[in-house]
Amino acid sequence: MSSIVVTKSPAVVVRPSETVTTAGKAILSHFDKPLITLPSTVLFVFDHPIDKPAETVRRALSQALVHYYPLAGRLAGDDDDVHINCTGEGVTFVAASANCTVKEQMIMCDHDYHKDAAMSAAGLVKELLAEGYPMKGCDRGDPLVMMQVTSFRCGGFIVGVTWNHGVADDRWRARPWAANPIRVVPVLPLQSDDQLVPPPCTFAAYQALFQFPPSHFPGSNITIPAGLIDRIRFGEPSCTLFEAVTTVLWQCRTRVVMSDPEAPAMIVFTVNSRKQMGIDDGYYGNCITLHTAIEKSGVVANACIMDLVGMIKRAKKQIPEHFKNGDNDTTMAIRDFSGGRAGSGYQNALLISCWRNISFEDVDFGSGKTAKVMTHMLRMLPECVVCMPCKLEQGAKVMSACVTAQHVDAFLQEISTV
Template identity: 40%
Template sequence: MSQVVRKSSAVVVRPSPEPGTTRDTIKLSCFDKGLYNMPATTLLVFEHPLHNAAETIRGALSRALAHYYPIAGRIVVVGGGGGDGDDVYIECNDEGLAFIAAHTDHALKELMCFDRSPGARKLLDELAVYYPGMSCGPGDPLLLMQVTEFSCGGFVLGVTWNHGVADGAGMGQLLQAVAELAGGLPSPSVAPVRCDGSLPRLPPSVLEAQQHLLSLDPLGDDLAILDITIPKESIDRVRADFSSSFHGQPCTTFEAALAVLWRCRTRAIRPEPETPTLLVFLADMRKHACAKEGYYGNCIVEQLVMAKSSAVAEGDVKDVVMAIRRAKNQLPDRLKKDEGVVGQQELRELRAYDTLTVTSWRNLGFDRVDFGSGRPARVTASGKDLPPSPGAVGFLCDGRGGVSVLSDLVRQEHADAFLAELAKFM
């Protein structure tokens, strides 16, 4: 692949006129605060053409911002930004977001496999706009959007946003609103809510765990970016085995896929048997926090599962599933009491490479966005946006009942061993 993507100059998109809209400042909640300089990127891959895709989406986005006007504002930080006062907030000033229309002579099929070749990786990384230094500054737009049209007629929507203004579920809600307005609805079907004073305060142990995970030494280029598909048959086999062994208890697709990845990774990197290994998965707490319907700010916590590497690598996969289920069952308590699943001393002693962070986009709504030409054929992260320490993003349907995952789970030296372990489940 030579010339990859031709991009137009960025244009500013602001809310379309909406009489009576209130402009104010919004204090970031304790769920938001640790994320206000952290970017997130999502790529939505659409196989079928949409007439004038970039202009259609840009126009609908402007109308959606009349309802989601805080996203057209800017983050303001007073002092260090880490205290309990009004030190980090969104100034709703309608400065707008950045939008880029782009074209490529490549066909979408060249992207869909997301193989390990440098050319495919370069194409994937060109499909979104990124913040300088991969960090969000106070004067930066809260949302960067790019629509890339392919020679075959398909297109990719690349969305990069400041995580402090919305989590994945919130951004999925915004994109569905844009799609509804592009389709002719006069207003979004879900009324957006950005301020929810009833949200509980997070216990110190949850905040300390978040700060620790964000401070891990980045491994960066040492990690191999792998596009993984776990077939439906493999997932069903794990789920059936778990259910038959634990008196009919159900096992979700997420639990099965996560257990397989954690076990295969641990077996591939072969740490000492007594070495602790930490699994971190992000959980949407809207239900447990009684968030208002339509709330699109952050409402996620990191849930931790720690075990000796020998228990994960050599134990049965159904026991790994059970460890994950126990952690999920403890989620409501993370908001009610200051008792961490893993102690702070244990966290401090962990190496970055012994930590695996996983985000599932399975129920965030990205895969239901339809601008008029059908839902996405694939939703994924970009290679640039993967965590600097071992992690995975995905667990979305691949169209055949399996799940797709983009990951940087292991170092280059362990990539073949990991894929060989994964093949044993296929």
């Protein structure tokens, strides 16, 4: 087909549909503050039409902001006292249209490069988003949420949302418009930033990840085949989908980017810790902790895949201990990793985020649930988002941005031969 063209209307400001009496400032926790400059993005793909999709979603957004009113405010304060001023200034909204069908757009986005258009897959996905935050990240005066609705010739549409990760985690994006949502009262404002404090290992993991200079990691859409996952889980029946996918990515990446078998290879994975922290289910601020497994790269590269599954399982089993006594051994191991043994390159660390079981697949604006969920990797960290919902395909969908351009082909080849 000819080049895909997305035509955008001028951005408008969407405010809460009703006057919100609760104003003042919303305090951010110690979970939130490390993330206040980081944007995050999700795109919900719908292959069934609704009437006037842009207007329908804009109206739903305005209604949602009544309950999630801090998101219509702006960041304020210095680094020690950063908070949200609940000003009601609103969020950015863009209506757009594309000269193709949703299916055609997905085919193009599932390839890193294509012959009949002068734009990469990452560029195509970026066109489905409202004008984003600058490369330096989110700033004090920026809107906390930016949304774009793109309509397609087939009647389908895509809702792209970019938001400041420091003010809300992934759950808020699905809950306001999920089909048959759990009726919970949204909760964000805290009385003190000391109400929620992550375990020491999470702070140490952030320090380890952010020690590396920012790099550009081209995005790749990867499918871990269902047959490979079944084979791993047949060998280890208690292996979860997350564990199977994570071990494949960790081993394949280590084989490609690390040459010193004695150098440490660290996998960092995110965990929703509301239960461990005793947090109400309606709380939509960040409550994600980071947990790790560290092993010599030679071991990771050459181990039986079942042994790597065991390493991930042991790391997960230790999670309750992190909340009881801080797990000094794990924290010290991460700090040792950050103290110089890892070298100055990005190769030694990989961040894994899982999008399974956070209700993205339940978003429904009236024509049925999402057909697919995507992301645009905006961060300068080596990361894979795994288990992305997709009703159209078998296997586990992964959005990878974890190797530099020189290693992309080798990484994909390694996965294909596991």
